[in-house]
Amino acid sequence: MVEKRNLIISVGREFGSGGHVIAEDLAKRFGLPIYDHGMLDRIAQEKNVDKKTLEKYDEKPVNHFFSRTVSGHSSSLQDNLAQMQFDFLKKRADAGESFVVVGRCSETVLKGYKGLITFFVLGDSDVKLRRVMDVYGLSEPEARNMMAKKNWKRKSYHNYYCKKRWGDAANYDLCINSSRLGLKGTADFLEIYIRTRLETEAGGQMIKK
Amino acid sequence: MTAQVLAVIIFIVMFALIVADKIERHIVSLGCGLVMLVLVFGICMRSEAAAAETLSLQSFFVPNFWFQAGETAETSTGINWATIIFIAGMMLMVEGMGHSGFFKWLCLEIARAVHYRTIPIFITFMIMSAALSMFIDSITVILFLAAVTVELAQILRFDPVPMVIAEIFCANLGGSATMCGDPPNVIIGTSLGYSFSDFITNTGVIAGISLIFVILFFYFSYRKELLAGAEGRGEIVYPNPREAITDKKNFMCSSLIFIVAVILLITHAQTGLTVATIGVFIGALTLLTAGNSALLLLKRVDYKTLLFFIGLFVVVGGLEQTGVLESIADLIARLSGDNAMLMVAIVLWLSAIASAFVDNIPFAATMIPVIRSLAAAQGVDLSVLAWALSMGTDIGGCGTPIGASANVVGISVAAKNGHFIGWGRYCRHSAPATVLVVFISMICIYIRYF
Numbered sequence: 014m015v016e017k018r019n020l021i022i023s024v025g026r027e028f029g030s031g032g033h034v035i036a037e038d039l040a041k042r043f044g045l046p047i048y049d050h051g052m053l054d055r056i057a058q059e060k061n062v063d064k065k066t067l068e069k070y071d072e073k074p075v076n077h078f079f080s081r082t083v084s085g086h087s088s089s090l091q092d093n094l095a096q097m098q099f100d101f102l103k104k105r106a107d108a109g110e111s112f113v114v115v116g117r118c119s120e121t122v123l124k125g126y127k128g129l130i131t132f133f134v135l136g137d138s139d140v141k142l143r144r145v146m147d148v149y150g151l152s153e154p155e156a157r158n159m160m161a162k163k164n165w166k167r168k169s170y171h172n173y174y175c176k177k178r179w180g181d182a183a184n185y186d187l188c189i190n191s192s193r194l195g196l197k198g199t200a201d202f203l204e205i206y207i208r209t210r211l212e213t214e215a216g217g218q219m220i221k222k
Numbered sequence: 223m224t225a226q227v228l229a230v231i232i233f234i235v236m237f238a239l240i241v242a243d244k245i246e247r248h249i250v251s252l253g254c255g256l257v258m259l260v261l262v263f264g265i266c267m268r269s270e271a272a273a274a275e276t277l278s279l280q281s282f283f284v285p286n287f288w289f290q291a292g293e294t295a296e297t298s299t300g301i302n303w304a305t306i307i308f309i310a311g312m313m314l315m316v317e318g319m320g321h322s323g324f325f326k327w328l329c330l331e332i333a334r335a336v337h338y339r340t341i342p343i344f345i346t347f348m349i350m351s352a353a354l355s356m357f358i359d360s361i362t363v364i365l366f367l368a369a370v371t372v373e374l375a376q377i378l379r380f381d382p383v384p385m386v387i388a389e390i391f392c393a394n395l396g397g398s399a400t401m402c403g404d405p406p407n408v409i410i411g412t413s414l415g416y417s418f419s420d421f422i423t424n425t426g427v428i429a430g431i432s433l434i435f436v437i438l439f440f441y442f443s444y445r446k447e448l449l450a451g452a453e454g455r456g457e458i459v460y461p462n463p464r465e466a467i468t469d470k471k472n473f474m475c476s477s478l479i480f481i482v483a484v485i486l487l488i489t490h491a492q493t494g495l496t497v498a499t500i501g502v503f504i505g506a507l508t509l510l511t512a513g514n515s516a517l518l519l520l521k522r523v524d525y526k527t528l529l530f531f532i533g534l535f536v537v538v539g540g541l542e543q544t545g546v547l548e549s550i551a552d553l554i555a556r557l558s559g560d561n562a563m564l565m566v567a568i569v570l571w572l573s574a575i576a577s578a579f580v581d582n583i584p585f586a587a588t589m590i591p592v593i594r595s596l597a598a599a600q601g602v603d604l605s606v607l608a609w610a611l612s613m614g615t616d617i618g619g620c621g622t623p624i625g626a627s628a629n630v631v632g633i634s635v636a637a638k639n640g641h642f643i644g645w646g647r648y649c650r651h652s653a654p655a656t657v658l659v660v661f662i663s664m665i666c667i668y669i670r671y672f
Contacts, residue, residue: 056640057640059640060639060640061376061640062640062641062642066640066642067640067642070642077241077242077243077244078241079623079624079645080243080623080624081243081581081624081630082243082630083361083627083630083631083634084361084524084526084527084627084631086630086631086634086635087630087634088623088624088629088630088633088634090633090637090642090643090644093634093637093638093642094637094642096638097638
């Protein structure tokens with residue numbers, strides 16, 4: 014008898030590397046739901062609040078000078094939202110759900126869960142710059158500025174909650190430069206990796222959807 | 223001179239690390255306290271006596287520590303063990319009360335008594351927040367009150383944020399009314415030798431007058447927001463307060479212990495029992511009546527806060543022993559000239575502004591030796607400066623989301639339930655209310671003591 018097991022694909026990414034597009038592609042290929050900023054819809058629904066309120070604080074670093082922690086309670090709204098998202102992911106994983114998750118320290122938060130496969134997608138600076146200019150219709154200085162800001166925020170957010178650094182190869186199963194194979198080629202490569210991992214680890218067990 | 227510079231550097235590093243919030247604050251204060259003992263007292267001053275005075279272990283063996291016959295105004299320096307023992311005892315009592323469901327029961331009973339109408343709940347919860355905070359630490363009060371407010375808001379369909387903000391403000395205001403209401407007051411009272419009745423007849427009166435203005439202020443500020451969702455409630459199933467009680471026997475015991483604690487605190491100037499003795503007695507009584515839960519209650523005590531206090535007192539002791547705080551007192555004296563009214567204003571507003579942004583506990587602990595020096599050198603009544611410091615540190619913290627522990631806990635409880643209170647929303651009404659209360663305090667002090 015074949016035992017069903019869950020698959021959780023965690024994708025960390027540099028801004029402009031196309032990591033999010035790759036994560037969406039992988040979700041389609043494996044028929045899994047994707048948890049990214051859309052996770053806020055679910056949280057807003059659960060808490061019966063407006064999603065727009067939550068969006069302002071999503072994946073943002075905690076500001077040490079404008080927040081304080083008292084007996085485990087934090088006044089930082091970024092921190093409170095991050096904890097809600099971590100709880101949301103853990104609940105799904107506990108329930109045996111399979112999904113793809115983008116960022117949100119998921120490689121650390123979900124560490125220890127069976128079926129977790131973690132990636133970090135990076136890219137060459139010039140390729141990322143061109144992509145950001147194309148996708149957002151920005152000039153070169155604007156795109157460079159946006160990349161620097163977004164990456165700083167993601168790095169600060171990640172490093173606040175995780176011992177291992179953002180983008181450090183030791184923190185992920187695989188770090189991949191999307192500029193080498195392109196977005197589709199990278200997704201193809203990652204799909205092969207995931208299928209090989211599943212076959213190796215579970216001897217061809219089925220994925221639980 | 224080297225000792226002074228080192229002491230100031232250690233103090234600044236401690237403050238910066240507390241603000242940075244990267245390392246837990248008790249580790250920061252204990253670490254800085256240890257560095258202060260080794261570098262300042264050991265290497266620079268080579269003074270065993272100064273170190274011993276700061277550690278203040280001898281205070282346990284002085285009869286006055288446990289029992290004070292008659293009116294005494296003895297002041298202490300270094301680690302204020304009376305504060306630590308008292309807070310530990312009260313922590314045990316509060317844990318026992320929370321464990322039995324006392325706070326939730328009280329909130330729901332009051333909501334029921336006002337027939338679950340939004341505005342009366344708003345006003346009674348503000349008064350309850352202030353009244354409970356007079357005897358119980360404001361963190362615990364807000365922890366339960368904010369949670370019940372959010373729960374009621376869901377049932378009664380109103381926005382809980384205005385109510386939570388007003389409750390936070392009133393918890394801080396209530397804390398300023400008594401010696402045991404807020405940690406700065408416990409430190410001021412035990413360090414300068416003031417009793418419960420000294421506080422209630424001075425800061426208590428100011429807090430009472432301010433509460434009337436604060437209720438009116440928040441009522442007019444939030445009335446529309448609160449009433450917005452109250453219409454069209456439809457079918458509502460109201461919560462039963464009795465269901466909040468988890469253990470009837472424990473509930474009765476903890477309610478009785480709370481009443482005993484209030485009586486002992488109110489009468490401690492007459493009975494001669496010090497707050498340290500009251501803390502030990504209340505803590506022991508809670509443990510004895512807790513039965514099997516005693517170990518659980520002991521485990522739940524916030525030891526980190528107690529350790530934070532110990533480290534903090536050592537660091538402030540270092541500043542005091544090296545004469546740094548005397549220099550600050552000289553500076554304030556020079557700024558105010560011989561004008562005692564100006565001196566009070568400086569202490570009050572400086573404390574309020576500083577407490578709005580930094581932890582008011584280290585600030586109060588630092589300022590106590592400063593006002594003591596000011597009173598001694600300038601001939602100003604120490605008690606007047608103490609009331610100004612108390613009101614400034616307790617109320618200043620209301621102004622921003624990070625100013626006081628109750629603010630942080632209230633905002634966190636609301637956020638966990640999806641109600642995000644940012645700086646803008648918090649400060650819009652709380653900052654003007656803070657200025658209003660500090661102003662009222664200044665006027666009250668001027669009218670009564672000058």
